[in-house]
Amino acid sequence: DAKTTQPNSMESNEEEPVHLPCNHSTISGTDYIHWYRQLPSQGPEYVIHGLTSNVNNRMASLAIAEDRKSSTLILHRATLRDAAVYYCILREYNQGGKLIFGQGTELSVKP
Amino acid sequence: EPEVTQTPSHQVTQMGQEVILRCVPISNHLYFYWYRQILGQKVEFLVSFYNNEISEKSEIFDDQFSVERPDGSNFTLKIRSTKLEDSAMYFCASGGRGGNTGELFFGEGSRLTVL
Numbered sequence: 001d002a003k004t005t006q007p008n009s010m011e012s013n014e015e016e017p018v019h020l021p022c023n024h025s026t027i028s029g030t031d032y033i034h035w036y037r038q039l040p041s042q043g044p045e046y047v048i049h050g051l052t053s054n055v056n057n058r059m060a061s062l063a064i065a066e067d068r069k070s071s072t073l074i075l076h077r078a079t080l081r082d083a084a085v086y087y088c089i090l091r092e093y094n095q096g097g098k099l100i101f102g103q104g105t106e107l108s109v110k111p
Numbered sequence: 112e113p114e115v116t117q118t119p120s121h122q123v124t125q126m127g128q129e130v131i132l133r134c135v136p137i138s139n140h141l142y143f144y145w146y147r148q149i150l151g152q153k154v155e156f157l158v159s160f161y162n163n164e165i166s167e168k169s170e171i172f173d174d175q176f177s178v179e180r181p182d183g184s185n186f187t188l189k190i191r192s193t194k195l196e197d198s199a200m201y202f203c204a205s206g207g208r209g210g211n212t213g214e215l216f217f218g219e220g221s222r223l224t225v226l
Contacts, residue, residue: 032211043115043202043217044154087154091211096159096166097142099215103153 004088009106012078020073020105022088027068032091034099035062035073037084044087044101047073083109113137117203117218125226127192132221134186134203143186144204144215145178147171154202160186161209193225 005023012018024033035047048055048062050071055062061074075082087104091097116135124130136143145157159166160178177189186205190197200222204215 030211034214038154043204043220044215045217046214049212049214093211094167094209096161097206097209097211097213097215098144098156098159098167100156101146101154 004090004102006086006088006102006105008103009108012075012082012107012109014080014109014111015077018075018078018082018107018109020075020086020088020107021070022072023070024088024090025069027090028092030093033062033064033068033071034089034091035060036087036089036099036101037082038087038104039081039084047086049091078107078109080109080111083107113216115203115205115216115218117201117221119221120219121222121224123224123226124193126195130190130193130197130223132188132190132201132203132223134188134205134218135184136186136203136205137207137216138184140205140207140216142166142206142209142215143178143180144206145188146202146204146217147199148202148220149196149199157188166209190223193223195225198223198225 034049036044038044050062063072085104118133143160148154157172158168200220202220204217206215
């Protein structure tokens with residue numbers, strides 16, 4: 001399974017933007033970049049995914065480098081509820097569609 | 112909003128006992144998964160299930176584990192003879208499509224404690 005590298009932890013202030021980086025230098029042409037998050041004591045939750053172009057949804061934006069070897073999840077205005085572990089996952093094509101989670105980045109948000 | 116539901120939320124069992132964890136996936140989904148998370152560790156893939164058979168399983172998913180979709184709505188994980196190291200949070204997930212697009216929806220988890 002293709003690997004990603006994320007910082008172990010990051011801090012943010014409430015209502016400020018947060019940029020969560022992810023390196024994936026061994027990404028293959030058919031891998032999609034997925035982001036999930038896990039709030040304390042909850043199951044993982046889908047955030048966003050993309051292939052080559054930048055993506056926006058109601059939760060976040062995903063900026064993908066032109067060579068696809070890195071990406072950045074952007075939370076435009078962090079709230080206390082955004083404190084979670086954020087996982088950057090390269091999802092290979094396979095019929096079963098499994099996700100393989102790494103250690104993720106633990107984001108803390110200060111009021 | 113549709114959601115994946117899991118029962119029980121917490122189960123305590125003695126080592127060597129059989130445990131069944133139950134999940135109700137989102138109704139029109141076709142792909143089902145079990146994951147586990149040992150306290151303080153990462154979320155680990157156990158098994159994926161599609162078209163009434165296992166699509167893929169990890170090394171963790173040995174002969175002590177089995178999955179079943181007995182009635183078209185429930186998706187169960189059975190651990191035949193629990194060990195202390197099976198203590199973990201178990202998450203069920205479902206998805207509407209396979210491949211590598213689309214999102215997976217996770218339940219809130221079932222905490223298993225083996226004594």
